[in-house]
Amino acid sequence: MQTWCLVAMTLLALAAMASGQSDRPGRFLSLPVPQKCATRPKEFAYQGRSYFYSGHVPALANKKVDWLDGRNICREYCMDLISIETQEENNLVFRLIQQNDVPYIWTSGRLCDFKGCESRRDLEPKNILGWFWSANREKLSATNQIPNGWGYNPWSQTGHKKQRQPDNAEFDINGTTESCLSVLNNVYKDGIAWHDVACYHEKPFICEDSEELLNYVAANNPNLRL
Structure with missing residues (x-):
C-alpha cells in the first residue's frame, strides 16, 4: 500500500503540471490523516461507501478549490473525489445538485494526457477513449457512447463550442487543456451534465470513501475506529 501511495503521488504531480498547474511547484497527493479519517463527514451512503458534499461541511462550506x-x-x-460509475450513483449526484441548487462540482474524472500516456494507443482518440477515474484508476466508457448498464449518456450534448462534450473548448481560448471532469448545472442551458473543464478552475466537490486509503490507515492504526 505504501508503494501504491508513492506511485500515485508521482503520477498526480505529473498530471498537475500537465494540466496547467506548474506555477504551483511541489504539489503532490496528500496522505490520509488518521483522526480526520475517523471523524470524516458521512452525509449519505451508496453501496457501503460514505460520501459528503463540501458545501454541507461547515469547515468547507464556502471553499472552492x-x-x-x-x-x-x-x-x-x-476519501477521494467521487467516481461516478453507475447510473444510480449518477442520479444521486444529479439529485443532490438539483435539490441544493449547486452550480457545479468536481469529480475524480481525469484525461490521460500527462507523461506516461503518450504511447497508449488504446487511449486514442483521447477525447473519446482517454478518460479515467483517478480515484480508482478505472477507465470511463467511450465518451460518445452510452455506458454499459446506463439508459443515457451523461456527457452534455453542448458547451462553449456548441458541440458534444468533451470538447476541450478552453484550449482554443488560452491554450489550456480541459483535462478534468466536472458536473455542471445548466451552465449551457443543457440541464445537469458532465463537462470537460480545465483543472485550475475552482469548484466545490463531492468526496467518496476510498477503500485503499481506509485500509491503509486501518493497517497502520489498528485501534482507530473508522
Whole structure:
C-alpha cells in the first residue's frame, strides 16, 4: 500500500503540471490523516461507501478549490473525489445538485494526457477513449457512447463550442487543456451534465470513501475506529 501511495503521488504531480498547474511547484497527493479519517463527514451512503458534499461541511462550506486541491482535501479524510460509475450513483449526484441548487462540482474524472500516456494507443482518440477515474484508476466508457448498464449518456450534448462534450473548448481560448471532469448545472442551458473543464478552475466537490486509503490507515492504526 505504501508503494501504491508513492506511485500515485508521482503520477498526480505529473498530471498537475500537465494540466496547467506548474506555477504551483511541489504539489503532490496528500496522505490520509488518521483522526480526520475517523471523524470524516458521512452525509449519505451508496453501496457501503460514505460520501459528503463540501458545501454541507461547515469547515468547507464556502471553499472552492482546483481539481488537485479537491482530491487532497478528500484524501485527508480517507476519501477521494467521487467516481461516478453507475447510473444510480449518477442520479444521486444529479439529485443532490438539483435539490441544493449547486452550480457545479468536481469529480475524480481525469484525461490521460500527462507523461506516461503518450504511447497508449488504446487511449486514442483521447477525447473519446482517454478518460479515467483517478480515484480508482478505472477507465470511463467511450465518451460518445452510452455506458454499459446506463439508459443515457451523461456527457452534455453542448458547451462553449456548441458541440458534444468533451470538447476541450478552453484550449482554443488560452491554450489550456480541459483535462478534468466536472458536473455542471445548466451552465449551457443543457440541464445537469458532465463537462470537460480545465483543472485550475475552482469548484466545490463531492468526496467518496476510498477503500485503499481506509485500509491503509486501518493497517497502520489498528485501534482507530473508522
